[in-house]
Amino acid sequence: MVTYIIRRILMGILVLILVSLVVFFALRLLPGDPALIYVSGQSGGQGVTEERLQEVRKEFGLDKPIPVQYWNWVKGVVTGDLGTSIRYQQDVGKLFAQRFPVTLILGFFSVIVSTILGIFFGLVAAIRRGGWIDTLVTFLSYIGLTIPVFLLAFVLIYVLGFKLHWLPIVGWTPPWKDFGMSVKQSIMPVICLATIPLAVTARQMRSSVLEVNNMDYIRTAWSKGLRERVIVTRHILKNSLIPVVTMVGIGVGIIFGGAVIEETIFGIAGVGQLLATSVFARDYVVIQGGALVIATIIVVVNIIVDISYGGLDPRIRYE
């Protein structure tokens, strides 16, 4: 088990190094001169002169050899220096410090909601296979998988906001400032974020339970005369959770992706919105930092998931 954990962590570190390379080289190997992007982004297309470009290159160390540039960049990243935003003319680390908590709070609740409900609905659907609950869950999970986040947001805003006036349609307040308001403002964003992972988890759980249900050892359990409830909770549940746990890692990715759209629609000042507006402004420093931080979070979550996987499955534990 210890070897397994260490190997998993080392693999995660390797992937993180590769992630940093991707982020770094995305800007340098692809067509488009970062200095040009920088200058034109800063001045809105005017004042692009060769002197200005040289100046910028020198300022950001872009005139140095690529490995040196990478090394300097990594050194900066490790010490928390993600560079200066072109658009905001502000330290990117500081920008993130304001916005990540918002995204993480909403994301955290979305993960909790989607995981718990997804496992529950998937389990119920599989156990009552072919019944009306199963049909309903299956159909709703299809809807959840295929509905664009913005369509869901439109429907929610139109019905709950414009027509019923139950919930505010824009903005977000932290819970420590105004708890009631915060809850109200969180409902629609969390629904938008949680829908896809919920559908994914429910489907995975359903098929996983159905598969476990076909296993020989479940037949053995029935042959002992156990009641159905015991068979489900003792014999089926743990086994079917094993593949579902990996979905949590994927769900976190989906939620960060969804946050870009959800925060734009609801006018929430989180990382997603920051990234969306930065792309528009070609503020690559912010995008670079954002992509790096989000990828890091996802890698770390996946490491944790894989380790807990070992806890669920004794076959891995003793490998």
Added chain:
Amino acid sequence: MSEVFVMDAPETVAAPRVSEWKRFLKILFQRKLVVFGVFVLLCLVLVAIFAPLIAQYDPYKNDMAHSLQSPSSQHWLGTDNLGRDVFSRLVYGARTALEVGFGTVAFAAILGVILGLLAGFLGGWTNAIIMRAMDTLMAFPMIVLALLLVAVLGAGIQNVIIALGVATVPGYTRLMCGTTLSVRENEYILAQRAIGAKSLRTMVRHVLPNAIQPVIVLVTTMLGNVILAEASLSFLGIGIKPPGAAWGSMASAGFRDLGTHPLLSFAPALAIMLVVFAFNMVGDGLRDALDPKLRGKL
């Protein structure tokens, strides 16, 4: 030499011949939602091909005098804030959706299949390098990776295809690698070595055809997912640039009039959902129809 020694009657009959194709179609169309999906996709393709014939108006021409009109017999779905006919724009949007969908999937699937086949068949270092690279790409949410690439490359249909293509390659690679590994375990691959076939021949002629089936299913569902992702990028204003008719940007443009003219954003958003839903249905139907557990059972 020969026959004389075979005393048992020769086996002339195999199992009654059931056409693979017929059985495939039968299972595929068993579910009504698959029929629905195929119907929707057929309509989509026809609409995209015959867009100029179906649309009554120029989708790009502004007509400020007739902006934000409600649906009528002239404008079936009304007009947008620039006075453009919503229905005509929807029809042309089908072209964009299919172009991005097929372009991205073709690019990503071909690359993914090759990488996955190599990783799975050769194993060892090739596998380690390819799969760690894929893990790396998988660490980014699809939209975030696309944002990163679009930020560098700029918006536009080609760049969207490249960005989404790169973001979706790992899915194909992993799937292909997995199926290749399991196909490689089969004795018929060992049999190829035993009769003296070279690796390349075995890989292309025996592993590839047996490992590709799940990729076909993935391609179908990914067509939907990619169209959805393109819509999301266009919605953010960084995919297909206006005035190009993309459903995502139409939905986004209509958002500011949501309270008064909900159809402006609902219509394109529903079109996206319908198409994505259809691709998912057909993908699921294909998976059932191709399922090796069902095949050869009877």
Added chain:
Amino acid sequence: MTSLPNVAQAPAATGSDETILEVQDLKMYFPITRGLLKRRVGDIKAVDGVSFKLRKGETLGLVGESGCGKTTVGRCLCRLYKPTAGQIWFNGKEISSLPEKEFRPLRSDISIIFQDPYGSLDPRQTAGSIVGEPLRIHKLVKSKAEYNERLESLFAKVGLASNLMPRYPHEFSGGQRQRIGIARALAGDPSLIICDEPVSALDVSIQAQIINLLMDLREGQSELTYIFIAHDLSVVKHISDRIAVMYLGRILEITTPEELYANPIHPYTRALLSAVCVPDPDIEASRARIVLEGEVPSPVNPPAGCSFHTRCPDAMPACRTTVPTLKQVGNDHEVACLAVTPGGG
């Protein structure tokens, strides 16, 4: 030694005196890697010093329980595995260390029939294409017409109608698939065929068809040599001219079927024989069972000395330290057991 019963009734061992295959001290170790850096921490000693000789036209049965290395021996012989050590002389040529490129031409001369009739045929290839593939790979035919002719004769040989050629494997029953596998093995006109459990995945009523087919093919061609690998002693005894009993990567006893049944010497062979039930209640009632204690030890850490000493009812102290070698105990009868004194001959 006891007198040899039934010898008169049994057909004389077929085959010439010419040796087609000689295996000397064959070893096949599979490395086990562990830890972060995939360090090699040990070996699975699948085959650990196997030697035997095979005359042209003879059928050697390799019998033993799962994990005894019989399949590995077979796969080393047709070079699906490259042996760790030892020599394999095929028609006087040492082939164990030949590079793949030089071995490839020999692949039409040494062929293999696999166990799983479902897994050993490519599901996307027609029966005709499967059988013809060795012909195409080794370019054994000059024209399309000759190719078709060869295919027809191969199908006829294994008892399949030639109109079945365009069919896919899933359209055939298990027994028919095995016939296709046999036809493929025959395509290159081999002199040595390794039959790796060719009937164990088949229903009992089908097994007989395939066993008969394999025996018929041998009748027709006096040069055809089989190595017949199986765990079912009754089947091996039925088809083989000589039987080698394997345990933990070594051969413990090697002799003719009649001698093996009438006069098993190694304690393991006796236990193995007693474990097989005969479909005859009266005979069964008179047979006592030797029930072995414990389980087969791991091939990663095989016991020192005689590998069977941990379960042997007659183990002596010396068995723990001394590795017994095969010793001649009678006419065509060799045993690797310390309790046996060589003799006979």
Added chain:
Amino acid sequence: MSDQTTCGVPAGEEMLRVKDLETQFRVDEGVVRAVNGVSYSLREREIIGIVGESGCGKSVSQLSIMQLLQRPGKIVGGEVWFEGQNLLEYGPKSAEMRAIRGGKISMIFQEPMTSLNPVLTIGRQLTESLELHLGMNKKEARARATQLLDLVGIPSPASRLDDYPHQFSGGMRQRVMIAIGVACQPKMVIADEPTTALDCTTQAQLLELMLSTIDACKGSLVLVTHNLGVVARYSQRIYIMYAGKIVEQGLCRDIFYRPRHPYTVGLLKSVPRLDEVRGHRLVPIVGTPPNLIDLPPTCAFYPRCSERTERCLTEPWPDLTAADGEGHLVRCYNPAERTGE
């Protein structure tokens, strides 16, 4: 141990009677009549063998008795009388059925590798039936589980209770399955190809072990297998199944020395025997077993039969009719003449 091997006439009272059991699987292509009117009985302390090739319905008939069928399997007719009750009157999840399963009738399955739950310890999987059927508390159940593991020959049983199935070899797992099977001292055990997946000498070990443990708790055994040698050694009466029906039944000696159904004769002649003289030719049964979907009412063995007549094709599959010998019945219009001895 070897008193099990006699083919003597059973003396105990009848405890199980299966009448006209019918089980079907409804699939896309039609109805699979997996069990098509099977009747048999089992007496106290008796060992019967149910023999047939794969797909003949032998396993499905046993799962039907326990009502353990997976969908789309469905029992469509028949009765299963056990201790004065017709078990088929109770639902598969009913309290009555649950009390029978594992308590009075237990089952040992074919696949030792997959029949134990991989995420529960061996101890837990043993104690759960003890707690359920014998009302033991955790401590008692654990003590009993240790005894059981010892009984089935697992070394240092107390410490192995906390191990997981993947830490056991196939033979060891099947020993655990036997321990679970006899845990509650059942009146009868159904062993469905209990040793097919195992090695020859392990098979011998486990068959002897299974018989002695069942004998110790005074139970009866239904031995489902395709191996004629095994039933020859252990069973007192034998039922031969083909395509969902019993085609011949009788005392062990009658089946082996006076087989009447062409299928039984074919099975006996087609297997190589250890005691035979080499060089004799096997007589295979031609063709392949039938597809069970929408079988015609005529004899399903007809296409492979060496004794077939016109009548076999025009009239339905005959009923079981008496042949010589006690309880020797055969389902054939043209049964073979007495052979052998």
